Amino acid sequence: MLLSVGVLYAAAGYAQSPAKEVIHQQLVWLSYANTLKFHPKWSLTSEIHERRFINPNRHHQFVLRSQARYALGENWEAVAGFTYFRQSPNDPKATQRLVVPELRPHIQFNYNQPLGRLTITHRYRAEKRFFRNTSNGELAPGYNTNYRFRYRLGIEYRLAEINEQPLKLKLNDEIHVNAGNKIVYNRFDQNRIYAGLSYGVLDNLEVEAGYLHWYQQRAAGNQFYNRHIAQLTISHRIDLTKKQMGAED
Template sequence: MASRVLFLVILLLSVGAYAMAQPSQRQVTQQQLIWYSYNNTLLLNSKWSFGTELHERRFFNPDRHHQFLVRNSIRRKVGEGWEASAGFTYFLQSPNEPDALVRLTIPELRPHLQLNYNQPLSNLTIAHRYRAEKRYFRNASDDRLTNGYNSNYRFRYRVGIEYKLTAIREQPLKLKVNNELLVNAGKRILYNRFDQNRVYAGLNYAILDNLEFEAAYQHWYQQRRSGYQFYSRHIINLAIYHRIDLSKNSVKEAQ
């Protein structure tokens, strides 16, 4: 079983390498970005938790804002290695071209349902994430927002591995590698059913038992609405993961 899962991981990661081998008929725009994020998890009890994410995403060279989002989710463990969650994201999208003359920011509302499954194998953990999103985009005309929203669906599958490399000051240093495929659906989607592929590789270090810092490289390959135009984005990721165990405080107060 373990060998089959590892084969699947290698196969999916190879999709990202294939995507970078771009045929000549495609028009590909290269971009460089840096993403900052803070991820907080409130552990309510042994089964329930609440998560909050803050993401700031920017172009560099030149330095321009690209995206900002706040995501909240309520999560529940539903079996051995399984977790189900429902959440909502408020998303702000600036132009996809850093030198665009019109700098209109478009809001997006994004509820989602998600399933996570983790498979521990000694020092290695294989993680699967399944997410379905309904995306509501604010209507816009030229350089201004207009009334109403248009919408579509998006389905995402991410598979990754997390491997403990060593311990530094009794805290683990881990290698994290994952690949995510995203697919669009809806009446407005004509030429870009395939939305994007994200390949990610980085190092995670637990500064404290409940506080982790992560630095990574991500390649984001995205198909545009035309079908033949693509973005190839090279991204530096800097992230903080913070867990607060409220269940311990509840036990102390009960005592």
């Protein structure tokens, strides 16, 4: 975490000049995630996200993501997934509301370190991003691409049991780094710091609310987004292996 925060401030210091421009924005992210476990080692997670600006209330991003997950053992998990984005303008007051698609396959490795009531989590993700071309304010044929690498360090702490369901504090810090021949000034892409609370409403249903601070360097190098984001997530898990075992019994 200290490393990613250090890179964040190094990038901010690099742009300390009269031309530096920081745009402050407020957003709300709403999401639902469904995980189907159909084998002791295999599961499939599907997500839907709606992301909106606050004041004014305008659409920002719509996201669909699907991920196949495989338990490697020793608290390691391998993931392969695909994300479909619909990106509205980054300026909520823009009069032209062109929505630009992005296609994003990724591979990922997760590692958890349980330490009693505390769990330390690590997520390593590599993405290939395909942005739809635009011309004269309209979509054009073809895509331009680049790579992005992400590392997220997280902490989950079980605060209490309420009606036999866990209440958890979640903290994480994630750094994003761009790569590709079209990346000139913003090798450092962004840093995200998150704090939230999750509660298991049922054995297989969890609700989580939190705050995300998103600081991003734009392609020009001297322009930054400083975003404050309220998040609400519902996570639903369905274990099909239990049903299969019950049918065999």
